[in-house]
Amino acid sequence: MATGRTHRPATRSRGIPEATVARLPLYLRALTGLSERSVPTVSSEELAAAAGVNSAKLRKDFSYLGSYGTRGVGYDVEYLVYQISRELGLTQDWPVVIVGIGNLGAALANYGGFASRGFRVAALIDADPAMAGKPVAGIPVQHSDELEKIIADNGVSIGVIATPAGAAQPVCDRLVAAGVTSILNFAPTVLTVPDGVDVRKVDLSIELQILAFHEQRKAGEHAAAAADERKGPDGELPAVMPA
Amino acid sequence: MATGRTHRPATRSRGIPEATVARLPLYLRALTGLSERSVPTVSSEELAAAAGVNSAKLRKDFSYLGSYGTRGVGYDVEYLVYQISRELGLTQDWPVVIVGIGNLGAALANYGGFASRGFRVAALIDADPAMAGKPVAGIPVQHSDELEKIIADNGVSIGVIATPAGAAQPVCDRLVAAGVTSILNFAPTVLTVPDGVDVRKVDLSIELQILAFHEQRKAGEHAAAAADERKGPDGELPAVMPA
DNA sequence: GACTGTGAATAGGTTCACAGCC
DNA sequence: GGCTGTGAACCTATTCACAGTC
Numbered sequence: 040m041a042t043g044r045t046h047r048p049a050t051r052s053r054g055i056p057e058a059t060v061a062r063l064p065l066y067l068r069a070l071t072g073l074s075e076r077s078v079p080t081v082s083s084e085e086l087a088a089a090a091g092v093n094s095a096k097l098r099k100d101f102s103y104l105g106s107y108g109t110r111g112v113g114y115d116v117e118y119l120v121y122q123i124s125r126e127l128g129l130t131q132d133w134p135v136v137i138v139g140i141g142n143l144g145a146a147l148a149n150y151g152g153f154a155s156r157g158f159r160v161a162a163l164i165d166a167d168p169a170m171a172g173k174p175v176a177g178i179p180v181q182h183s184d185e186l187e188k189i190i191a192d193n194g195v196s197i198g199v200i201a202t203p204a205g206a207a208q209p210v211c212d213r214l215v216a217a218g219v220t221s222i223l224n225f226a227p228t229v230l231t232v233p234d235g236v237d238v239r240k241v242d243l244s245i246e247l248q249i250l251a252f253h254e255q256r257k258a259g260e261h262a263a264a265a266a267d268e269r270k271g272p273d274g275e276l277p278a279v280m281p282a
Numbered sequence: 283m284a285t286g287r288t289h290r291p292a293t294r295s296r297g298i299p300e301a302t303v304a305r306l307p308l309y310l311r312a313l314t315g316l317s318e319r320s321v322p323t324v325s326s327e328e329l330a331a332a333a334g335v336n337s338a339k340l341r342k343d344f345s346y347l348g349s350y351g352t353r354g355v356g357y358d359v360e361y362l363v364y365q366i367s368r369e370l371g372l373t374q375d376w377p378v379v380i381v382g383i384g385n386l387g388a389a390l391a392n393y394g395g396f397a398s399r400g401f402r403v404a405a406l407i408d409a410d411p412a413m414a415g416k417p418v419a420g421i422p423v424q425h426s427d428e429l430e431k432i433i434a435d436n437g438v439s440i441g442v443i444a445t446p447a448g449a450a451q452p453v454c455d456r457l458v459a460a461g462v463t464s465i466l467n468f469a470p471t472v473l474t475v476p477d478g479v480d481v482r483k484v485d486l487s488i489e490l491q492i493l494a495f496h497e498q499r500k501a502g503e504h505a506a507a508a509a510d511e512r513k514g515p516d517g518e519l520p521a522v523m524p525a
Numbered sequence: 526g527a528c529t530g531t532g533a534a535t536a537g538g539t540t541c542a543c544a545g546c547c
Numbered sequence: 548g549g550c551t552g553t554g555a556a557c558c559t560a561t562t563c564a565c566a567g568t569c
Contacts, residue, residue, distance in 0.1 A: 057538095069472075090472065099539080101552085102551085111549050128494040142385075147486065149384075152485070153487055239492060241486070246466050247440065248310075249304055251376055338561075338562055342531080351528080
């Protein structure tokens with residue numbers, strides 16, 4: 040009870056679960072593919088397969104958006120594309136800035152998947168003066184001195200951070216101060232932001248580590264029983280605390 | 283431990299929840315930072331802050347690994363680093379191949395976060411013959427004809443796919459046939475794999491779309507009180523999106 | 526007194542299974 | 548008959564709150 044409010048409990052109007060929101064882009068991608076092949080309608084079963092989920096989950100997800108299907112028939116592809124796009128806010132244009140134009144930043148600038156949704160790379164920003172003016176993906180890199188002006192001039196509310204870890208928090212602070220309220224962070228560091236600002240992170244090495252965990256388990260399936268319990272096989276390193 | 287009354291011994295030793303596994307790399311990163319600054323011990327509160335989670339969750343997570351802390355004191359940093367590394371399988375060397383050396387593949391090849399964990403880029407593979415031999419991040423790119431041989435020679439079990447969407451499934455099939463059992467997929471497509479093969483995906487544009495959803499909702503907060511949805515299912519025209 | 530470890534309570538997400546409609 | 552939409556059952560994850568330990 041003493042714990043105040045950290046997280047606003049979902050808004051009153053539309054309670055779309057977070058897990059559902061995270062899958063909408065998946066459905067949208069699958070639907071876009073069908074649309075390009077001029078498929079008029081699709082069943083929950085087919086669409087679920089194309090999106091890589093199961094059909095019960097898909098139907099449940101769609102039920103949060105409304106009743107957009109037809110029983111006995113399925114879903115109208117074009118109509119669903121529109122509804123999901125609207126729900127995700129992709130019917131409007133989102134200018135984004137990418138800060139940190141190293142290898143990853145350049146890859147992001149070149150990534151086609153942004154433009155094809157409602158995202159437009161409004162500017163590339165880097166702290167290295169030597170980068171200034173150099174075009175990447177056809178867009179000239181601007182120096183980070185310009186950051187605040189760029190954000191303001193373009194009405195940017197989404198920023199992508201692809202800087203080294205050490206630069207991420209200061210960059211984040213400046214973005215937020217300049218008016219950015221959503222941040223996609225590729226730097227391997229935890230960002231602190233004020234309430235009302237959303238941060239999502241993508242950490243490339245974390246994904247690999249999760250794979251390694253499962254991979255290890257597969258490998259150890261033969262000899263699983265052996266080195267299992269806390270009597271760990273300390274091959275090396277500090278074996279403090281016996282527990 | 284926990285020889286209490288619980289009548290379900292089943293989930294004892296190897297039952298680490300997936301959500302916990304996904305956070306272990308986060309803790310590890312925070313701990314590594316502390317270790318570099320020679321901090322000897324850390325409380326759940328401090329470590330949780332550094333990792334960006336709350337302390338109850340962290341303690342619960344650690345309780346699945348075992349009792350590695352000391353009441354009244356906290357956790358020994360070095361010891362925890364070791365235990366988590368071992369749990370994640372990072373005390374061994376994981377050779378990985380990266381397939382598709384475009385902008386993103388090159389960024390991944392250059393990404394320092396891999397090497398610093400147990401990951402070693404064993405080879406870079408691309409289908410473009412013009413790329414063959416060109417060094418990227420100091421590693422010469424090899425042609426995809428060599429894929430099977432490379433996997434076998436290096437004992438690779440983890441593959442990273444950074445190809446265009448269309449090439450991803452064929453590449454995936456070849457990786458799996460050659461013995462790869464874990465795949466990190468950056469291509470915006472759903473991969474189909476046999477049982478026993480793990481796939482994790484990272485889709486850059488999906489993350490942005492999720493941000494857009496929340497961003498849109500923030501923007502509408504002023505006018506939120508207005509029409510509270512539930513508008514007629516066919517009130518809007520499915521005006522198809524621009525390509 | 527400080528802090529971990531963990532049952533119990535709660536919240537969130539998934540799957541089942543079937544009613545309702547085409 | 549085929550397929551959606553959804554309450555109910557189930558499962559997973561998070562948070563609470565406090566007993567246990569140093």
